[in-house]
Amino acid sequence: MSxxxxxxxCNDSRGMGQTTRTLNIAAxxxxxLAGCSILVLTDLSTVGRFRLAERVDYxxxxxxxxxxxxxxxxxxxxxxxxNKLRLRRKIAQSTIKTFRxxxxxxxxxxxAHAEEMQRLVDCVREELPATKIIWGLSDTxxxxxAVRRQWRRNGVxxxxxxxxxxxxxxxxxxxxxxxxxxxxxxxxxxxxxxxxYLARLQMPARRVGESVAKWNRNLPMxxxxxxxxxxxxxxxxxxxxxxxxxxxxxxxxxxxxxxPAIGSHExxxxxxxxxxxxxxxxxxxxxxxxxxxxxxxxxxxxxxYNLTCEILAHRKPALxxxxxxxxPANASRARLLQERGLLKLVPPENYHPEVLQExxxxxxxxxxxxxxKAAYENIPLDGFAKIAERMRRLCGLAAPVELRMAS
Amino acid sequence: MTHxxxxxxxxxxxxxFGLGHLRRNLNICNQIKRRxxxxxxxxxxxxxxxxxxxxxxxxxxxxxxxxVKVDTGVWRPDRLSMSEREVLAIRSDIIRNVAVSYQPDVxxxxxxxxxxxxxxxxxxxxxxxxxxxTRIVLGIRDILGAPEVIHRQWQNEGAFDAVExxxxxxxxxxxxxxxxxxxxxHFPETLAQKARYCGYVCHETADAxxxxxxxxxxxxxxxxxKLILVTxxxxxxxxxxxxxxxDAARLLRGDLKFRxxxxxxxxxxxxxxxxxxxxxxxxxxxxxRLGADSMRFVRRADLVISMAxxxxxxxxxxxxxxxxxxxxxxxxxxxxxxxxxxxxxxLFSTIHPTHLTSENLATMxxxxxxxxxxxxxxxxxxxxxxxxxxxxxxxxxx
Numbered sequence: 001m002s003x004x005x006x007x008x009x010c011n012d013s014r015g016m017g018q019t020t021r022t023l024n025i026a027a028x029x030x031x032x033l034a035g036c037s038i039l040v041l042t043d044l045s046t047v048g049r050f051r052l053a054e055r056v057d058y059x060x061x062x063x064x065x066x067x068x069x070x071x072x073x074x075x076x077x078x079x080x081x082x083n084k085l086r087l088r089r090k091i092a093q094s095t096i097k098t099f100r101x102x103x104x105x106x107x108x109x110x111x112a113h114a115e116e117m118q119r120l121v122d123c124v125r126e127e128l129p130a131t132k133i134i135w136g137l138s139d140t141x142x143x144x145x146a147v148r149r150q151w152r153r154n155g156v157x158x159x160x161x162x163x164x165x166x167x168x169x170x171x172x173x174x175x176x177x178x179x180x181x182x183x184x185x186x187x188x189x190x191x192x193x194x195x196x197y198l199a200r201l202q203m204p205a206r207r208v209g210e211s212v213a214k215w216n217r218n219l220p221m222x223x224x225x226x227x228x229x230x231x232x233x234x235x236x237x238x239x240x241x242x243x244x245x246x247x248x249x250x251x252x253x254x255x256x257x258x259x260p261a262i263g264s265h266e267x268x269x270x271x272x273x274x275x276x277x278x279x280x281x282x283x284x285x286x287x288x289x290x291x292x293x294x295x296x297x298x299x300x301x302x303x304x305y306n307l308t309c310e311i312l313a314h315r316k317p318a319l320x321x322x323x324x325x326x327x328p329a330n331a332s333r334a335r336l337l338q339e340r341g342l343l344k345l346v347p348p349e350n351y352h353p354e355v356l357q358e359x360x361x362x363x364x365x366x367x368x369x370x371x372x373k374a375a376y377e378n379i380p381l382d383g384f385a386k387i388a389e390r391m392r393r394l395c396g397l398a399a400p401v402e403l404r405m406a407s
Numbered sequence: 408m409t410h411x412x413x414x415x416x417x418x419x420x421x422x423x424f425g426l427g428h429l430r431r432n433l434n435i436c437n438q439i440k441r442r443x444x445x446x447x448x449x450x451x452x453x454x455x456x457x458x459x460x461x462x463x464x465x466x467x468x469x470x471x472x473x474x475v476k477v478d479t480g481v482w483r484p485d486r487l488s489m490s491e492r493e494v495l496a497i498r499s500d501i502i503r504n505v506a507v508s509y510q511p512d513v514x515x516x517x518x519x520x521x522x523x524x525x526x527x528x529x530x531x532x533x534x535x536x537x538x539x540x541t542r543i544v545l546g547i548r549d550i551l552g553a554p555e556v557i558h559r560q561w562q563n564e565g566a567f568d569a570v571e572x573x574x575x576x577x578x579x580x581x582x583x584x585x586x587x588x589x590x591x592x593h594f595p596e597t598l599a600q601k602a603r604y605c606g607y608v609c610h611e612t613a614d615a616x617x618x619x620x621x622x623x624x625x626x627x628x629x630x631x632x633k634l635i636l637v638t639x640x641x642x643x644x645x646x647x648x649x650x651x652x653x654d655a656a657r658l659l660r661g662d663l664k665f666r667x668x669x670x671x672x673x674x675x676x677x678x679x680x681x682x683x684x685x686x687x688x689x690x691x692x693x694x695x696r697l698g699a700d701s702m703r704f705v706r707r708a709d710l711v712i713s714m715a716x717x718x719x720x721x722x723x724x725x726x727x728x729x730x731x732x733x734x735x736x737x738x739x740x741x742x743x744x745x746x747x748x749x750x751x752x753x754l755f756s757t758i759h760p761t762h763l764t765s766e767n768l769a770t771m772x773x774x775x776x777x778x779x780x781x782x783x784x785x786x787x788x789x790x791x792x793x794x795x796x797x798x799x800x801x802x803x804x805x
Contacts, residue, residue, distance in 0.1 A: 003488070037487040039472065039497075048456040048470070057486040059501070060457070060470035062449065077447040078465035079415065083508075090504035091469060098497040 004036040004395060007099060009092070009120065010107035012044035015227065017306055018109045019044040020287070021170075024198060025105070025136070025387060027053035032388030033397070039099055041092055050287050059095055061088045085116065092116075093123045101131055102395055105168075108137045114154035121163035132165040132394050137178065138305045139171020139197065140336055142328030144181050151182070160188045166394065167191045168387065170198050170305070172380050175336050195387050196380030198306075199313030204291040211283075212295045216253055219279060220364045223296035225257040225289065227304050227327075232259040234348065235321055236270060239300070242353035243277045252364055253279035255296065257289050298363040298370075300356075303330035303345075311343065313381050317363045317370035318343040321351045341375040414446045416800060417511035419502070421523050422454040423475040423485070424674050426641045428517045430718045431548070431580065431608045433460050435515075438611065438797035440464065446801070449509060451502055455485060456673050469505060471498045474523060479560065479738060482524055495526050503530040506538075513542045513800050515578075520545050520561075520569040531573045542575045542803070546796065547588065548717050549581025549607065550748075553740040554591045561592065570598050577602040578796050580717075582788040585748055605796045606789030609721035633776050635667040636708035640716040642672025642696075646679040647760070648733045652712055653686045654765030659772060660690065667692040668704055710775055712768075715742035715757075723755060725790055729780035730755035731771055733763055752786040 008026055010018040019042045026038045030053045040058040047058055063076050064084050077084060096104075104124055110117045124131055141147045151157055160167065169178050172194055179189035204212075215221060224239050226232030236256065243250060256274070258267055267282075274280045283289065293299050293310040301307050303322035311318045320334035320343050331347075338345040346355050362370050380386075416439060420428040429452055436448045440463040448466040452458065453473045462468065472494050473485035484494040502522075506514065514534065521528045534541055551557045561567050570577060579588050579602055589599045637652050639645020649669050656667060669692060671680050684694045705711055705722045713719045715734035723730045732755050734742035743759065750757040756771060 005489075035488055037489050039487065045458070045462070045467075048454070048459060052455060052486060055486055055488050057455070057472045057484075058470060059472065060468060062467045062469060076465070077449055077467045078445055079447050079509075087505060087508050090508045091501050094500040094504045095497060098493075098500045 004033055004103065004397070005099060005101045006033075006036060006038045006103045006105060006391070007041065007095065007101035008038065008105045008107070009041045009110060010044075011109040011113060011116075012042055016044055016046060016287075017304055018042075018107050019047055019050070020290070020306055021198065022105075022107055023047075023050050023052070023056070023058075024200065025384065026056045028384035029388055029391065030055045032385070033392065039095065039101070041095060043088070059091065061091055064088065088116065089119055092120055096120075096123050097127050100128060103132045103134065103391060105134045105136055108135065108141065111154060111156050112150070117159060118155065121159060125163060133163050134391075134394070135160070135164050135167045137167060137169050138329055138333075139169065139308075140176040140329055140332045141178070141182065142332050143324075144183070146328060147182055157185070157188065160184070160191070164188070164191055166193055166390070168390070169194050170196075170383050172196060172378075174378065175340065176332070193390060194380075195383040195390070197309045197312055198383040199309050199381035200290075200384075201313060201381075204294070205288050208288050208291045208295075212292070215255075215281075215295070216279060219251065219253045220297035221253050221255055221295060222360060222363075223255045223257070223292055223299045223301075225293075225299065225301040225307060226259045227302035232302075233262055233266065235300075235302075235351070236262070238351055238353065239356065240270065240273055240277070242356040243280065244273075245353050250279065252297070252360060253281070255281050255283060255292060257283050257285050257292075259285050298360060300359075302327065303334035305329070305333070308333060308337070309381075309383075312376065312379050315371070315373070315376050319355075319359045319370075320345050321348055323348060342371050342379070344370055414443065415509060415511045415513075416446060416448045417506060417509055417514045418448060418450045419514070419516045419522065419527065420450055420452050420454075421517070421519065422452065422457075423473060423482075424454075424641060424643050426454060426456070426459055426673075427717055429454055429457060430460060431546075432515070432517055433458070433462070434608050434610050434718075434793040435546075435796045435800070436466050437463050438793040439800060440466070442797055442801055449505070449511070451505065453498070459673070469501070471501050474498070476523075479556075480524075480564070491524070495524055498523075499526040499529055502527065503533055506530050506534045510538045511541055513544060515544045515546055515800065516574075517546050518548070518551075520566045520574065521564070525564070528569065531569070535573065543573050544576045544578060544800065545570060545574050546578045546580060549579070549588070550586050550741050550744050551588070551592070553744070554593075556740070558592050567595055567598060570601070571595070574601060576799070578799065579604045580606070580608045580792045580796070582606060585752075585788050586744070603799065604789075605799070606792040607721045607724065608792035608796065609718070609725040609790055611725075611791070611793050631664070633663065633665040633709040634707055635665055635710045635712065635772070636704045637667060637669040637712045638672070638705075638719060639670075639675075639714045640672055640719055642670075642675035644735065645672065645714060646675055646683060648712075648714070648763060649683055650686070651763055651765050651768055653683065653690065653692060655769035655772060656687075656690050656692060658765060658769040663773060663776065665691065665776070668708075669694045670704065671696055710772065712772070715746040717745075720745060720749065721790065721792075724749075724787060727780070727782055727787075728755075729775050731768070731775060732757045733760055736760045753783060754786060 008022050010022045012019045022040055026040055030038055038056045042058055043061040043063045047060055062084055124133055169192055179192055226235040290306055290310050293316055294314040299311055299316050299318040303320035322330035322334045324331035334345040337343050361367060418432050420432045422428045439446050450468040452468050453471050455473050457470045458468045472487060474482045474494055475485050476482055482491050484491055487494055583604050589602055637649055687694055706726050711723055711728045711730040713732055715732050732746045734746040746757040
């Protein structure tokens with residue numbers, strides 16, 4: 001039994017994706033590293049809705065910007081920005097000093113907050129010199145020039161030089177060679193460890209199963225997940241327009257995730273429109289949303305990291321409509337995966353009912369497959385196991401005795 | 408910031424596996440917002456499901472690692488495999504840093520004068536030094552427990568001394584004529600002088616008072632389908648009486664037209680919820696977590712069957728609901744004391760859990776739904792606690 005202590009940090013002012021990923025990693029670690037304690041620092045205001053794994057608890061920080069994404073859009077204190085930052089810093093420092101983690105896993109979302117990041121790693125290095133600092137990055141980070149510019153501005157290279165024992169990339173080198181793409185110096189390139197994608201293969205939650213059981217067994221399912229961004233309303237409207245054009249003749253059903261940024265007024269309006277259409281289900285965006293992907297025949301989404309993992313794990317045909325301005329990483333990811341034949345990319349400006357018609361026809365009825373089987377073969381999906389194994393090694397813990405099933 | 412224009416409020420709300428304190432504090436926050444929209448409320452919570460209820464604008468929360476009360480004075484960390492002392496040190500240090508950095512005008516501490524296992528003693532001391540303008544206020548509910556137990560506990564834990572040395576005021580969210588906290592718990596004179604009865608805190612809505620006449624389904628009021636709400640707050644120990652209710656519903660099915668919502672709450676175990684769900688087959692009963700929305704159903708219900716938690720009772724009184732209350736048997740006497748005092752005033756009916764059977768519950772449901780709910784308004788305690796507390800927090804006076 002190890003008494004390893006792990007602190008994880010993520011910033012989620014843009015949605016719930018980072019916290020979802022962080023809590024999933026925490027759950028995997030708590031399972032793999034018996035007796036460890038994991039504390040997650042996050043500012044996601046709906047974090048309380050997640051089911052926490054054993055030995056995982058969280059500390060919630062005051063939010064610094066409320067972008068209207070959250071279920072509680074008005075969240076946020078009416079005090080100066082600097083004071084909010086100071087509060088967050090104090091809480092993080094307190095936690096570091098008293099929890100005394102052996103290992104700190106910092107999510108890439110922190111890279112956008114230069115001051116917070118600097119002070120956090122300084123505190124770890126000063127207080128706990130033996131503690132390992134690991135950064136966790138997505139498979140791809142966005143358009144190279146823009147990423148390099150932001151990193152220069154925020155001193156990321158310098159941070160990676162002095163305050164990174166390892167850099168995890170939750171992807172594969174042959175999909176995106178991070179060091180080359182973002183022109184990282186050799187000393188940093190050496191620290192990079194590709195974990196593979198974070199595919200969840202365990203049973204879906206009971207509630208998901210119950211809800212799927214209500215679906216029509218005879219019709220294939222399209223899952224539309226517009227994410228939490230600003231473009232999601234347009235994505236949804238176009239889809240409804242397409243269904244209206246089908247005029248009741250659609251030989252498939254639709255599972256539509258109403259993103260958290262859509263206001264209740266708009267939701268009602270959309271629901272009214274949807275009522276006139278056959279075989280359509282609305283679902284509120286929540287912690288289980290991702291798990292529906294495996295039951296779909298086609299996924300239409302923004303190209304976000306978490307749903308990409310589900311699509312890859314369950315080999316689902318997919319159409320990505322990434323919002324390049326707001327989510328550059330989604331756009332790069334979709335492009336890279338399209339190049340490997342794993343999905344179809346359509347930029348928002350070209351996303352029309354006609355495109356939907358074509359993609360759905362290809363997915364369900366005729367035409368070349370959207371993603372040939374061979375394309376999936378080299379995609380590593382065992383990210384959770386790799387992370388646990390790597391952390392164990394970094395902390396000098398012995399590997400567990402593998403219990404193998406007799407074959 | 409001058410005295411009288413408090414705009415930064417810090418609230419300590421230790422819930423563990425409950426929601427009661429959080430709920431009460433958010434009701435107060437809502438009233439603060441109504442009076443001063445620009446005020447910032449920061450809540451230090453430790454419920455794993457925090458904030459659970461919608462936060463008003465300019466309000467945010469800090470969640471610290473959760474500890475759970477196992478017995479009187481005995482706590483353990485909810486999740487972390489660390490000693491309770493270690494987790495307490497994390498909590499206490501975060502609270503200290505937040506208090507000093509936030510520099511609140513008012514620090515409202517809920518329920519425990521020096522926090523769980525004394526975790527607030529350090530933070531309060533430092534806050535007094537670093538932020539002398541901060542008014543430190545203790546908020547306690549109508550009834551804390553059996554008088555001998557509470558008095559002894561406060562004495563032993565140094566709670567009286569803590570109030571004496573740190574606090575500027577004590578809000579009692581109850582009524583002296585129903586239960587005289589100061590007298591019953593032998594508050595020392597100095598403490599009694601700081602205390603102030605605020606009334607019961609509920610979710611004060613514009614349409615308070617008697618429920619609006621509801622559109623009846625199916626003809627005359629007697630024959631109309633009745634809506635029964637069964638709720639046990641957070642739900643950690645509510646499955647017992649919910650189970651009895653489902654048996655009672657089976658007995659009643661032939662004689663009464665009804666639908667029932669069983670709101671299990673977020674802390675009921677998965678298995679227990681599944682068992683309840685299974686048991687309701689062929690009955691017009693929906694088992695749901697419902698969560699934050701369960702209060703909305705209180706309003707619509709013809710009859711509420713619940714435990715005697717502070718907030719549930721406040722809502723029942725607020726909407727003048729017909730109710731059957733099954734108090735928690737123990738270890739604390741709080742719920743049985745509350746339901747005894749209130750049913751003596753005719754505010755609702757009580758069945759003690761040791762006497763609860765599906766038969767007597769069915770009989771009582773039948774009786775309750777047959778006749779109109781008549782409550783003597785003179786017996787109704789003051790329910791303006793949230794308004795009162797908010798005004799006192801903002802202005803130092805009502």
